[in-house]
Amino acid sequence: MFEGHNPYLVVLSVVMAILGGYTGFGLASRVRSTSGIGRRVLLAGAATFVALGIWTMHFVGTLAGPVPSDAVYLILPTLGSFLICTLVVGVSLFLVSVGEPSDARVTAAALFMGAGIVSMHYVGVNAFAGGFRVEHERAMVVLSALIAVGTAYGGLRVFLARQGGTRLALSAIAFGFAVSGMHYTATYGMRFRSAPDFFPPADGLIASSQVLALVLVLLCFLITGGFLLSLVPEPRQRAAEAAAGAIGGYLVVDKGAAESAADEANPAEAGEDRPAETDEAPPAAVFRVPVESANGTQFIDVAEIRAVRADAHYTLVHDGSRERMCLWAISKAEAQLDPALFFRVHRSHIVSLPHVTLIRKEGDGAVVELDGPASPVVPVSRAKIAELKARLGVAGRKARAS
Known part of the structure; x- marks a missing residue:
């Protein structure tokens, strides 16, 4: 047969x-x-x-x-x-x-x-x-x-x-x-x-x-x-790609050009995820982050968070296994999370520094790999590479080696 x-x-x-x-x-x-x-x-x-x-x-x-x-x-x-x-x-x-x-x-x-x-x-x-x-x-x-x-x-x-x-x-x-x-x-x-x-x-x-x-x-x-x-990208993704190169399957963006292109495509959302300058004291860092589920709002301990990714007006929180939706904007997530542990490596991405296991050069930018069952990989904009390396204690490594 x-x-x-x-x-x-x-x-x-x-x-x-x-x-x-x-x-x-x-x-x-x-x-x-x-x-x-x-x-x-x-x-x-x-x-x-x-x-x-x-x-x-x-x-x-x-x-x-x-x-x-x-x-x-x-x-x-x-x-x-x-x-x-x-x-x-x-x-x-x-x-x-x-x-x-x-x-x-x-x-x-x-x-x-x-x-x-x-x-x-x-x-x-x-x-x-x-x-x-x-x-x-x-x-x-x-x-x-x-x-x-x-x-x-x-x-x-x-x-x-x-x-x-x-x-x-x-x-x-x-x-x-x-x-x-x-x-x-x-x-x-x-x-x-x-x-x-x-x-x-x-x-x-x-x-x-x-x-x-x-x-x-x-x-x-x-x-x-x-x-x-x-396969057709959404409007904000197209705007970012117009000013960036797709590198190794991950989008590595020149921060200034990408933000300008995205804001031009979506003027109503311009600056929505950029921290505004203010004289007010920053809010105290939270210990748990709310995520949405069918049963209501659940909370993830910040120690479990590997990365936070912007998704329109909201964010997706990665716990090392998968992403879950959070109602916070990326700017609010950056303000609420402890800056000693979390660093915004990209306009749309925040990573947990204790969970970084690898950083490597990718074109004009870089990517970091985080620990966890899914080993999430996050793009790093060119303007953030030096600061990230300094936070990870690897800045100037080549100079010292020579």
């Missing part, structure tokens, strides 16, 4: 799963920093694109295999497989995008996502109709389900470690292999047996392979378009 697959369609099916996963996970990563109706729209869009990736992968993979020539597709089970998948995957993304993603919630999310992948596959298989019946090897059914759940769990773990950049791509690749591995493992254990009495009912809604192929072409364009749109 597994022999005779069209290799080009097999590759296309895997690519569609990865692109759908990347787009869906990218939307899900923005849920935490969004409120109101926008959060619901993002979550619905994320579930839809992930489900589209699963559904399109399955039926492209089906067309890639040696399906009987008289096979047609019952429309209602075919649509039902997509709706079931969207609902189950939506629950999975809700569990990791809203509230505190504990180990139990991540495990439950992986189970739901794996169930969505498996249910989509077997409901979709039941949409086959023709002069045959489909038989499944139980061992392959169990193995395919384990592959779906296991790789979905790994993909979600990577996604939660850092919701952007390389980690987002890795989680999408893991998701693509979860879907593809489940499908082709299950297909290996599937057999078509001749059964002339199994023709579809005359009054049933059916679609031929040609009609299905046309639908899949349109969906491939939709998924690819969504993926390309997800």
Whole structure:
């Protein structure tokens, strides 16, 4: 059964799963920093694109295999497989995008996502109709389900470690292999047996392979378009990039040029994250920082904080494992955190000096790596390098060595 697959369609099916996963996970990563109706729209869009990736992968993979020539597709089970998948995957993304993603919630999310992948596959298989019946090897059914759940769990773990950049791509690749591995493992254990009495009912809604192929072409364009749109930077990011170079995958910004470009693009927000000059005494340093969750406001001990990153009017606080949203602006975070322990290395980034494990030159600027399971990496603007090295006790090291 597994022999005779069209290799080009097999590759296309895997690519569609990865692109759908990347787009869906990218939307899900923005849920935490969004409120109101926008959060619901993002979550619905994320579930839809992930489900589209699963559904399109399955039926492209089906067309890639040696399906009987008289096979047609019952429309209602075919649509039902997509709706079931969207609902189950939506629950999975809700569990990791809203509230505190504990180990139990991540495990439950992986189970739901794996169930969505498996249910989509077997409901979709039941949409086959023709002069045959489909038989499944139980061992392959169990193995395919384990592959779906296991790789979905790994993909979600990577996604939660850092919701952007390389980690987002890795989680999408893991998701693509979860879907593809489940499908082709299950297909290996599937057999078509001749059964002339199994023709579809005359009054049933059916679609031929040609009609299905046309639908899949349109969906491939939709998924690819969504993926390309997800790569378009937001306005403030474009303004900063106009005055900066993207170095090693991290944005290293010339402070003056970046601030001018960003303020010109967003005059209403100009200077919002710059400390204003004042004669008032600075506020006392806080010991805990508030972060938002589905259950309310939680507090992180400052000793656990590795970095703080500006996100529009708010910030994202990294505890070494993942980022969580804080309602403070970057300027307020800088004012509240102990300056003996925290240093603003970039217009949009603050780092905890005790957690810095590495600093290295990157183009005209630098990056620092912080300790923790996720080993977050933060860009350092060119104007801040010397001061940061002095704070870390490495200023003038080359001069002393010579």
